[in-house]
Amino acid sequence: MHVSFTDDELAFQQEVRAFLEEEYPDDIRRKQDSGLPIGRDDIVRWQKILYEKGWAAVNWPVEHGGTGWTTIQKYIFENEMGKVNAPLFVPFGMKMVGPIIYTFGNDDQKKRFLPDILASDTWWCQGYSEPGSGSDLASLKTKADRTGDHYIVNGTKTWTTLAHYADWIFCLVRTSSDVARRQDGISFLLIDMKSRGVSVKPIPTIDGGRDINEVHFENVEVPVENLIGKEGKGWTYGKVLLQHERTNMATVPQSKYRLRKLKREAASPISGAASLMEDPNFARKVAVAEIELKALEYTELRTLAAIAVGKAPGPESSILKIKGTVVQQMLDELFLEAAGYYALPYLSDRYDVDFPEIEKITYDAQTKSSLKYFNNRKATIYGGSNEIQKNIIAKHVLGL
């Protein structure tokens, strides 16, 4: 494994850079750089630009609209996107349910759902966690009872990110309780958010944000055609997806971008005298974060090298999720410390998507550092908490 690129790969890198120069919208770039919120319309607009280029489905098979790139090309692409801090692709459709549908779905389901996911015409959300089923997801209770050619779904899903934007939800539901293993009673069901009986309630988060929701299902009729694969196989399908979710969580390019930004900000003089980077206490912590990030970058490259020769991402991918989120939080802390008192005002109306002014950037970005620090405590909790990740590594890698 080596990290020097071939001439072809370098040419591809130039191609990606040129595309971003020309096509990455200035207004979205400004918002991303200053930490101001981007809304549903901005996200869809950007994803459609990638779709028009044919670059939306980086990991999909070519037959379904994928790019057909090598592992190195995918790595180059993700790196260049991260360098400019382009918005991450909303994962639920493109990176989660899409792969499940083309892997385990039937031809009809592929035809119905995949093109709209590819074109960002359908927004998906994930119905997994429940109030009583967080880490112990297999204990989930949302029921889907088969009646004729429908399932009747009853239950509550929680922590559903951006459900208020979503057109569809993919759910793990319990179709049978008469099983030896709880997992064997779980099925994978696609549900139209406009179905009668589906209601969405926001769950305000620690920072005052309203990105996550509770989705309640009351006697929701779901056509049998919306079942993926076989009843009782939902857990297996979901597990495959969760492993993909974990590799995405290393977020190395995004953390590199933030580290560069942090060093720039911390280099500004304070108190008319030295900059924060000249304080050995702070500089040391920045160096430690940088070293951790470099280690993570190479652990990810090693994982990608394995994938490149045909191995699927296994339990080792849990390391990327653990360390990726820990590094994110190290950077959150450093941004908070760098902001000092500027982190304390709570100017909540400025974080509304519709707030028109984006000129007052420095002050707002710094005040955002505390909200980001608060909100991102979730990183070590979601996607399978870091504790669960360690259990998986202990069991499946160490055999303990």
Add this chain to the structure above:
Amino acid sequence: MLADSVARFIDNEYDFESRQQIVEGGVGYSRELWQTYAELGWTAIPFAESDGGFDGGPIELILLMEQFGRGLVVEPYLPTIVLAGGVLRRIASAKQRKKWLSGIIEGRTQAALAFAEPQARFEISDVATTADANGNGFILNGQKNLVLNGNNADLLIIPARTGGAQSDENGITLFAVASDSTGIDRKDYATVDGHHAADISFKDLHVDSESILGAVGKGYATLQAVIDEATLAVCAEAVGILRTMHDKTVEYAKNRVQFGVPIGTFQALQHRMVDMLMACEQTYSLLLWAAMLNADGDADAPKAISALKYQIGTAGRTVAQEAVQIHGGMGVTWELDISHYFKRFTAIELLFGNADFHLNRYLARTLHESAR
């Protein structure tokens, strides 16, 4: 006894729902409760008996503030009584005491100390606000940010520079100014921890000789002593927060069932909760040490306070983060109190200098000792 009565008050009158209602109300604190604090004598604690107070010291202060941390109290005790009141009780003249102190003690007057400036980070000697001599008085120009309780204050205590370079300790004068004076412009805001503050600018603010506190150009020593005491106070509040976060985490772990058992039965989590306990106890020990040195007027008191503040921002931060983590998804919701404890704790980390700032201060004093 004081600790007990404050604890009882928190238990009976200041549950989380009540606290949230106060936070979301108009001015961010309860005027009724402030009167209650005055009636209970709490607003009088640190002041001299001759001024109508109880001659309370740092020990009384930390007992009270620890309970305020436990209850996430948002009433402006720190800004009015500890900060502004702290300046007045040290250097106000008899006339100034008569004018301002009884109002504060009796709960009629709100106050604030403008200790921070936009360019200064945590350095209280960095004062760019100028006070130019004008007859017997001065004309003030400049800006202060994060004036705690600045949105409510009737009285503003303003450090301004009458001499010296921008970062000199010498040449800082403290002024007591009515907040409705001409030349004061305010931007009020809520802070992320449920409290309120203001950014205040002064443009040709005329102040007379009556407003000068203590000696002209000699205000730094008082300012530093008051900030030290306020640092001790918020550390005590932080200890109350940490102990509460720890207790709630243990309780949660005993009740939250996943995989058929309470998650508190998992050894990995048990060890972490024990680590949290040890950190809380060690922090409390440093709090007592720092408070005792401060009460004795010991020369090492500022160093001890820096050690304590460093501990809060390191070991304390870990306790707070672990509490949220062990609460899982619930720990990051607005609805659960644990997230609000986390936010106030984080604000305290930054107030009056973060861990790095205080480590440097501790080191500077250590090196100074070694050089002797």
